[in-house]
Amino acid sequence: MLIRQTILAHMEWFSINNENTAELPDEEILRRSQTKPWLYEILVNRYQTAFLRKAIGIIRDEEDAQEIVQDTFTKIYVNANSFTPHAGAKFSSWAYRILLNTTFTYYQKKLKQGQRFMVFDPDFEQLVADKSVFDEEEVRDAVERILARLPGHFAFVLRLHYLEHWSHKDIAEKTGEQVGTIKARIHRAKNAFRKESNTKEIELIL
Template identity: 30%
Template sequence: MTTATDDFDYERALQACASGDRQALQDIYRQESRHLLGVALRIVRQRQQAEDVVHDAFMKIWTQAASFDPQRGAGRGWIYSVVRHQALNAVRSQGREVSVDEETAEALDAEHSIAAHAEVADAFELNMSLGRLNDCLARLEPARRNCILYAYVDGCSHGEIAERTRTPLGTVKAWIRRGMGSLKECMA
């Protein structure tokens, strides 16, 4: 059974679009628009937005048809990927935009003000703690301090630290364990 899709030459239509043939774009639209709308609708979940996605995708198909490379894939697949990417971008940008009424906006502003005040207090406390931590780290022997920093700041494994410091693995483990003990005592 042969369908209209089997007879349609997507690659030739895209080449024609790249050459400025508006009829070729209309032919692609007539051939695939309802299917592409279905793809967009499954991703964005709102008909109006799906229609906007398909419109924007066809604009992109028109302006970027020259970038289609038949060596990298089928024309129909390229068209569907343009629509899919356009729909995914719409969903991503939708997550950043939230419309709220005025009362909700005022409540959110008040909530953000309270949170910002708490963050400033937390930042002050954090700065004070880090100052104490720096003092405690300074009291450690440099080799032990470096092992702790490699482990907890750089995220190195004990084996990686042993390689970096050219120290036996057991020694690295002992230095970290003892150094952490010293830090706990100092911070208390």
């Protein structure tokens, strides 16, 4: 097994370097990564440090920031088809918008938990101002519609974790399962959630 993994790793490395993909623009790498998933690592390497710095600057918690960045990269990859390159449209701007929206979700969660903190980020402050015009009930209704289309065990953990703000540990205690099992299920459930969302719902929730 180890030998096979080593061979595959070398094949992927050779494929990446042989095509000079490291020199390709972000938009082209994103497009190619849909059929060659290993290429997506190039985008992750390009942006993860800056994304993490941005998220930490807003949330002030490195562990939450790391989860935000992970969720952001998942959203970018799963929703790659919703990005349409055209004059003036850059991958970086689109990706940062997803990062800020994902951070905003965590920011709201922290506020509901009673946490208060100062944010000195003009991009995020503008996003908060823009988000205030949306009807929170409309967003929640969109989420509930998607959850209703998911398998019950996925909808259950997503509803508890994101809508009711239960921790992984609390859900594990309720179900009698291991925390690691719950984390893995939530990860799979999030992917299923995004695949089940239509374009209009994605624009509302992202």
